[in-house]
Amino acid sequence: MLILGLETSCDETGIALYDNKKDSLLAHSLFSQADQHAIYGGVVPELASRDHIRRIIPLVEEVTKNAKCSQRDIEGVAYTAGPGLFGSLLVGATFAKFFALGLNIPVLGINHMEGHLLAPMLEKDKPEFPFIALLVSGGHTLLVRVDGLGCYRILGESLDDAVGEAFDKVSRMLDLGYPGGPFVASLAEYGDPNRYRFPRPMLDRPGLDFSFSGLKTHVLGVIKKRRQEKPLDEKEKADIARGFEDAAIESLVVKCKRALKQEKIYTLVIGGGVGANRRLRSVLTLELENLGIKTFYPSPKFCTDNGAMIAFVGAHRISAGERDQLGSTPHAKWSLEDLKSLPSEQ
Numbered sequence: 001m002l003i004l005g006l007e008t009s010c011d012e013t014g015i016a017l018y019d020n021k022k023d024s025l026l027a028h029s030l031f032s033q034a035d036q037h038a039i040y041g042g043v044v045p046e047l048a049s050r051d052h053i054r055r056i057i058p059l060v061e062e063v064t065k066n067a068k069c070s071q072r073d074i075e076g077v078a079y080t081a082g083p084g085l086f087g088s089l090l091v092g093a094t095f096a097k098f099f100a101l102g103l104n105i106p107v108l109g110i111n112h113m114e115g116h117l118l119a120p121m122l123e124k125d126k127p128e129f130p131f132i133a134l135l136v137s138g139g140h141t142l143l144v145r146v147d148g149l150g151c152y153r154i155l156g157e158s159l160d161d162a163v164g165e166a167f168d169k170v171s172r173m174l175d176l177g178y179p180g181g182p183f184v185a186s187l188a189e190y191g192d193p194n195r196y197r198f199p200r201p202m203l204d205r206p207g208l209d210f211s212f213s214g215l216k217t218h219v220l221g222v223i224k225k226r227r228q229e230k231p232l233d234e235k236e237k238a239d240i241a242r243g244f245e246d247a248a249i250e251s252l253v254v255k256c257k258r259a260l261k262q263e264k265i266y267t268l269v270i271g272g273g274v275g276a277n278r279r280l281r282s283v284l285t286l287e288l289e290n291l292g293i294k295t296f297y298p299s300p301k302f303c304t305d306n307g308a309m310i311a312f313v314g315a316h317r318i319s320a321g322e323r324d325q326l327g328s329t330p331h332a333k334w335s336l337e338d339l340k341s342l343p344s345e346q
């Protein structure tokens with residue numbers, strides 16, 4: 001089926017066309033509002049929803065044109081129905097329903113985290129079930145056991161800040177840009193790994209949960225102390241960024257290894273914006289290769305929010321007969337464990 005995917009859960013409008021019969025992403029397009037929110041240091045929900053309204057129609061037109069198809073060729077519409085900012089979700093949901101109604105085609109709300117989780121399946125080299133997924137984004141840090149499409153069991157999660165949120169906050173403390181992850185990561189490239197050894201949260205405890213708030217507070221303490229001595233120069237900032245990145249990555253890597261061992265699984269899949277982090281990718285690949293574990297990542301453009309992952313999940317679920325209930329509304333919160341599982345041949 002040729003499915004139009006719409007992603008509007010936060011500050012990116014992502015639109016894509018995916019055909020599951022051909023296993024092919026025909027076209028995708030993204031507009032990021034990051035510049036509009038940068039001056040506030042974070043997403044302003046009202047501005048985000050208003051901008052989705054402005055972008056959605058031109059992007060749908062652009063994607064259908066790039067895919068060299070007509071809107072009448074579209075056989076179903078998938079949109080992000082949660083979790084996310086309610087106003088932003090409502091824009092996507094409203095557009096999707098009216099678009100589908102106009103063409104008399106099915107429409108389905110998709111879980112945004114399921115999109116991140118299955119994004120590596122957009123690549124040529126696809127993971128096979130079962131696998132462990134590490135979902136690391138601006139709002140989530142999750143370790144999930146995946147036994148099939150829709151068969152998800154959460155093994156661990158962050159008890160406080162998400163790891164992407166910690167990157168964003170450290171970026172703000174160092175007066176870098178927004179969103180912070182890429183800025184902290186590129187500055188860390190020049191940092192001395194031996195200058196700061198920040199605490200590795202929760203590694204001394206059993207279990208698979210994460211915590212990043214203590215690490216963030218520790219980094220803030222160091223920054224304040226150094227600033228009392230003299231203004232931070234670029235070298236000092238780079239050393240702090242490197243110390244933070246190393247601590248955050250080690251926490252993620254140790255918990256991934258623990259989850260794989262506990263579940264006796266040999267495949268790890270990474271999803272979400274922090275999955276674009278080069279050091280995380282190289283440390284994970286190196287350490288897990290030695291244990292005979294294969295690691296799968298989406299290409300960096302499909303790590304952060306995008307319409308392709310929503311179109312992909314939508315194509316599988318709509319083909320299996322799933323439809324929105326009349327009058328369904330988006331969910332600001334929506335756990336992966338509440339999703340319906342699909343038969344394995346789907």
Ligand SMILES: Nc1ncnc2c1ncn2[C@@H]1O[C@H](COP(=O)(O)OP(=O)(O)OP(=O)(O)O)[C@@H](O)[C@H]1O
Binds near residue numbers: 112180
């Ligand atoms: N190279 C990188 N290194 C570290 N973090 C990164 C990198 N690139 C992006 N990020 C972080 O990824 C996050 C954005 O990812 P994503 O778009 O998946 O999150 P979100 O959609 O805001 O949250 P969620 O998916 O949980 O609702 C931001 O916190 C950003 O700082």
Ligand SMILES: [Mg+2]
Binds near residue numbers: 116272
């Ligand atoms: Mg996201």
